[in-house]
Amino acid sequence: MTEKKMKNPLSLQIDPALFETASEEEKAQQVTMRESVSFMRDAMRRLRKNRIAMISLWVILLVALIAFIVPTFYPYTYTKQDVTAQNLGPFQYSAKEQMKIDKGMSVFPHIMGTDNLGRDYAIRVIYGTRISLLVGIFSALIVIVIGIIYGSISGYFGGRVDMVMMRIVDIIYSLPDVLIVILLSVAIKDWVSTSQNALIARLGAGMVSIFIVFGLLYWVSMARQVRGQILSIKKQEYVLASRAIGATPARIIRKHMIPNCVSVIIIIAAMQIPSAIFTESFLSFLGLGVSVPMPSLGSLASDARTALRSYPYQLIFPALSIFLIVLSFNLLGNGLRDAFDPKLRN
């Protein structure tokens, strides 16, 4: 063997002398750390891709912004009556206001007209929307808090505890909510009218009983779903591992079980909001909701019914508002479900 062997031109043998070792700096350039993907981030990425859900989210944000910011600077209030400006159409002015305009003073237009007592309709619809959103968010909060605590305790401890707790849920599930709202609002009428708390007095017996009913009845479906999730998570080995370490049940529920139920919780909460808004509008329409002069989308629609032929816009505006809110929340809920649980889609 000679030192310099003729290399076959077709040989793929590589001459190591042609190479030089990489410097530390060059090595460092090759090391690329992939960004860590958490479950939440992954779900949010899927949600952002869903155009319908994103449009719904923006609509909800816009409506919420209008409902909470516009009343702070709007020149009319929902209680101020003007007998000279009854049942005006959108952008119409009363004779008195027309005189002011003729004199060169500026008058803020009634964007949605006025109602039969001469109150500006736009601000009343905005207040009604505000009530609806508050009801939706409040009921979702109640559902989340009670549903998670109840469902996780029932699922974690199982056995007899689970059986008793789930039978209670079954009983609550079978109670008719509308009937209970009616009964409650009659029962607590006196208490509410003499209440020292200004907020309770202003909301009225109907509204307070709606909230109580949400608190009493609406958490059951969340509790059932969370229990179901916990039952399946309980069998996972990481829960056993945590017990072997010596973690308390509270820690296991908090650190291992609830984070793994998050998708179900978010989906149910998002679905709960529109159904609560709808229930409130429906009860207000029947005259069980907010007390006058506080408007709600349901009570506005109910009042508009009497003069439907002459002033149809008085029904259209609150109806449109309910439609927009409920539809957006429903579509967002669907989007969240798809994002958090891609397997459920089909």
Added chain:
Amino acid sequence: MEEIKKGFTPDPDCLVQVRNLKMFFPITTGFLKTTMLKAVNDVSFDIRRGETLGLVGESGCGKTTVGRTLLQLYKPTDGEIWFDGRKIDNKEALKNFRRRAQMVFQDPYSSLNPRMTVGDIVAEPIDVHHLCANKTERENRIRELMTLVGLNTEHATRYAHEFSGGQRQRIGIARALASKPEFIVCDEPVSALDVSIQAQVINMLEDLQSRLSLTYLFIAHDISVVKHISNRIAVMYLGRMMELASANELTKHPLHPYTVSLMSAVPVPDPKVSRNQHRIVLEGDVPSPLKVPSGCPFRPRCSRATAACAEACPAMREVSPGHFAACHNL
């Protein structure tokens, strides 16, 4: 074993001593009818400090239940567990025991919470037992543990699903080591892994044992793996212990008819030896643990069974020094 039960004095050489452990599960077998599933029935053994006790047997024989009951993950139906000279029977002893005894699980996929970062998983024993005074100390300990099991410390912020099976099992081992335990129950830690990864993990467990002076209870169904890592091996069948001897003795000179047939089924990587080997094929299937045969549970499948075997269950006795077996016919 009866005389031991009364006035039991713990052996200072032994870290773990199990006496007459029984674990029965009630199973609903019909309308309002429950039958006791005797997963572990009257099992006693000692684990000496620093040794590895292998526990082998077919699936469903109660190996995993022994490990889990030993760690008080199930409340034993009967029996005593002594750890480091103390009986585990009150809350105080249990809390101390939980820190000093840990477990490595079989399935590296379901044993790590998918919503927690690797750092948090590894630090869970630290958080539960408040072992670190502040955040920096905790971070340092996580880094130390991850280095100990051969993981990249920069991966502490990642989630478990971003790792391979072998890496995930290393995370599980790091978690078990976090509270500086003396005793670790390894419940089939390698059976879910590839053979090449199995060797790595086994070698790592051996290395950690010598570095941290750990004591293992190594549960597996693969006898060649158990033989490699264990000092002594115990054989279980239908919830009862059949034979207990040093790893060498048990594999070379098995005494109990069940162990003999079990050893004959172990594949030998030498075709010449393998050809001359006599494979004992047992007749029938393992009986349902709900209907354990009377007397010796192995009786219906045993070639040496006699009338006496159906009468009483044989107790473990020392056949030769250090070699225990439960059989009437030895």
